[in-house]
Amino acid sequence: xxxxVQSPRYKIIEKKQPVAFWCNxxxxxxxxxxxxQNLGQGPELLIRYENEEAVDDSQLPKDRFSAERLKGxxxxxxxxxxxxxxxxxxxxxxxxxxxxxxxxxxxGQGTRLTVV
Amino acid sequence: AQSVTQLDxxxxxxxxxxxxxxxxxxxxxxxxxxxxxQHPNKGLQLLLKYTSAATLVKGIxxxxxxxxxxxxxxxxxxxxxxxxxxxxYFCVVSEGGGADxxxxxxxxxxxxxx
Numbered sequence: 001x002x003x004x005v006q007s008p009r010y011k012i013i014e015k016k017q018p019v020a021f022w023c024n025x026x027x028x029x030x031x032x033x034x035x036x037q038n039l040g041q042g043p044e045l046l047i048r049y050e051n052e053e054a055v056d057d058s059q060l061p062k063d064r065f066s067a068e069r070l071k072g073x074x075x076x077x078x079x080x081x082x083x084x085x086x087x088x089x090x091x092x093x094x095x096x097x098x099x100x101x102x103x104x105x106x107x108g109q110g111t112r113l114t115v116v
Numbered sequence: 117a118q119s120v121t122q123l124d125x126x127x128x129x130x131x132x133x134x135x136x137x138x139x140x141x142x143x144x145x146x147x148x149x150x151x152x153x154q155h156p157n158k159g160l161q162l163l164l165k166y167t168s169a170a171t172l173v174k175g176i177x178x179x180x181x182x183x184x185x186x187x188x189x190x191x192x193x194x195x196x197x198x199x200x201x202x203x204x205y206f207c208v209v210s211e212g213g214g215a216d217x218x219x220x221x222x223x224x225x226x227x228x229x230x
Contacts, residue, residue: 004159042206042220043160056217091160104150105218107160 002026004108006092012114018080021111025074025094032069033105034077035091043091049075050097079113087115118143120209122221130229135194137224139207142188149190150208150218151181160206166190177201202228 005024013019025032030051035043046065048056051072060067064083069075079086089112093105123138141147151163164175171183181192190207207221 040222042208042222043218044220045218093160104162104165106162107152109157109159 004092004094004106006090006108006111008111009109010112010114012116013082015084015115016081018078019082019113020076020078021090021092021113023075023077023092023108025092026106029094029096029106030072031095031097032075033091033093033095034067034075035093035107037089037091037110039088046077046090082113082115084115087113089113118147118209118211118217118219120207120219120221122205122207122224124224125222126225126227128227128229129197131199132196135192135197135201135226137192137205137207137226139190139192139221140188141190141207141209143209143211145211148210149181149183150210151175151179151190151192152206152208152220154204154206154223156203163192163205197226197228199228199230202226 007022032049034046036046037043045059047054047060047067049069052069065079067077089110091107091110093107095105096103119142121140129135149166152160153163154160163179164173166173166183174180179194181190183190204223204225206223208218210218
């Protein structure tokens with residue numbers, strides 16, 4: 001079974017340009033997460049979806065970041081405009097909701113963004 | 117509020133010797149605890165999880181961890197290190213009972229000396 005698929009794996013852009021990342025979760029997983037991982041740090045949650053609804057976006061910088069999960073399957077994360085400080089690895093994860101809780105999260109390989 | 121502290125940013129052991137990666141947590145409720153491993157240029161992989169069942173949890177690749185509520189610790193151990201164990205390890209806490217609201221530690225870089 002395929003795991004969480006992210007693309008692209010690497011992206012280099014100039015500051016002030018837009019960028020988008022794509023994620024396809026594990027089939028049947030209704031919960032999808034976007035995490036940000038800075039060098040030498042643990043991942044930090046940006047947004048969590050239950051199906052197509054964003055249930056936790058409190059840490060998403062909404063002035064420049066946006067996300068969508070149309071049809072409750074794959075998702076895109078966009079940054080516009082990008083800043084130098086956005087250089088990081090963007091991780092997507094998915095899990096299966098069982099009753100009121102979610103099982104463990106399965107992570108994709110991430111997209112490494114470099115803003116120059 | 118929940119938090120997790122990984123007590124060592126780097127741990128170096130010789131191949132064939134025991135591994136100990138230390139983790140302390142803080143949680144207002146009975147937490148779920150996880151250990152994830154991240155190899156270079158690879159995604160995060162779940163090693164093991166504690167969700168209020170047995171306090172000694174066995175994971176993949178010979179790793180195990182013990183939940184000690186009195187010490188608020190969830191240390192990761194392995195009896196004999198292998199070169200392939202070299203990676204970044206993250207201790208993770210969740211008050212939601214599962215993957216909701218995961219809080220990651222800063223990670224411990226495990227180095228295996230030949």
